[in-house]
Amino acid sequence: xxxxxxxxxxxxxxxxxxxxxxxxxxxxxxxxxxxxxxxxxxxxxxxxxxxxxxxxxxxxxxxxxxxxxxxxxxxxxxxxxxxxxxxxxxxxxxxxxxxxxxxxxxxxxxxxxxxxxxxxxxxxxxxxxxxxxxxxxxxxxxxxxxxxxxxxxxxxxxxxxxxxxxxxxxxxxxxxxxxxxxxxxxxxxxxxxxxxxxxxxxxxxxxxxxxxxxxxxxxxxxxxxxxxxxxxxxxxxxxxxxxxx
Numbered sequence: 001x002x003x004x005x006x007x008x009x010x011x012x013x014x015x016x017x018x019x020x021x022x023x024x025x026x027x028x029x030x031x032x033x034x035x036x037x038x039x040x041x042x043x044x045x046x047x048x049x050x051x052x053x054x055x056x057x058x059x060x061x062x063x064x065x066x067x068x069x070x071x072x073x074x075x076x077x078x079x080x081x082x083x084x085x086x087x088x089x090x091x092x093x094x095x096x097x098x099x100x101x102x103x104x105x106x107x108x109x110x111x112x113x114x115x116x117x118x119x120x121x122x123x124x125x126x127x128x129x130x131x132x133x134x135x136x137x138x139x140x141x142x143x144x145x146x147x148x149x150x151x152x153x154x155x156x157x158x159x160x161x162x163x164x165x166x167x168x169x170x171x172x173x174x175x176x177x178x179x180x181x182x183x184x185x186x187x188x189x190x191x192x193x194x195x196x197x198x199x200x201x202x203x204x205x206x207x208x209x210x211x212x213x214x215x216x217x218x219x220x221x222x223x224x225x226x227x228x229x230x231x232x233x234x235x236x237x238x239x240x241x242x243x244x245x
Contacts, residue, residue, distance in 0.1 A: 016146070018123070022153065088112065089113070091111075178239055201222055
């Protein structure tokens with residue numbers, strides 16, 4: 001369809017449905033849609049960045065994102081969250097803003113997250129609830145742009161081959177660093193709140209992390225210990241649930 005035809009077509013009430021399977025756990029995919037820092041890494045067509053990403057996933061909270069194209073042109077968008085059922089469903093509105101901050105058009109989005117073989121089936125249903133003749137050219141490119149955006153999301157969450165290696169040099173003796181890594185009292189100063197910890201192969205320890213309204217529970221197991229040289233343990237995220245007041 002030519003740009004001219006897209007501009008003349010009336011998109012009011014049009015519904016777009018995009019489904020994608022992502023090789024990542026549902027909790028992680030849901031978080032990528034609700035954590036502003038993560039969302040800014042994949043939102044928008046290829047080559048776009050998001051220098052402004054005000055995205056607080058709570059009912060009634062407004063959305064303000066500025067998408068920057070590869071040529072440097074900014075495309076601001078606004079919206080509002082309407083419903084959040086973690087980690088199953090998100091409902092929100094969004095649309096492009098003009099130079100005065102007025103919505104040019106508006107879409108109602110419903111995103112559902114379903115578990116499948118350890119991965120996630122993401123379904124996005126977007127319905128046009130407000131538009132104008134001059135806004136149709138933007139809506140005409142919505143499906144292609146959103147498809148690229150979801151491709152970026154899948155790529156960001158797909159496990160990369162090989163291990164992730166992070167190195168850090170400390171200005172301290174090995175014995176001091178080892179103690180900070182294996183002594184519960186020392187660990188509670190910089191790590192997480194642990195009830196118990198023993199640097200022994202087979203020992204299991206637990207901790208929880210609260211972040212932006214969610215609780216992430218971990219149940220780890222020590223695999224190998226070489227005192228002063230090596231400490232290996234698992235790092236699974238067993239459960240994620242919303243904190244309810």
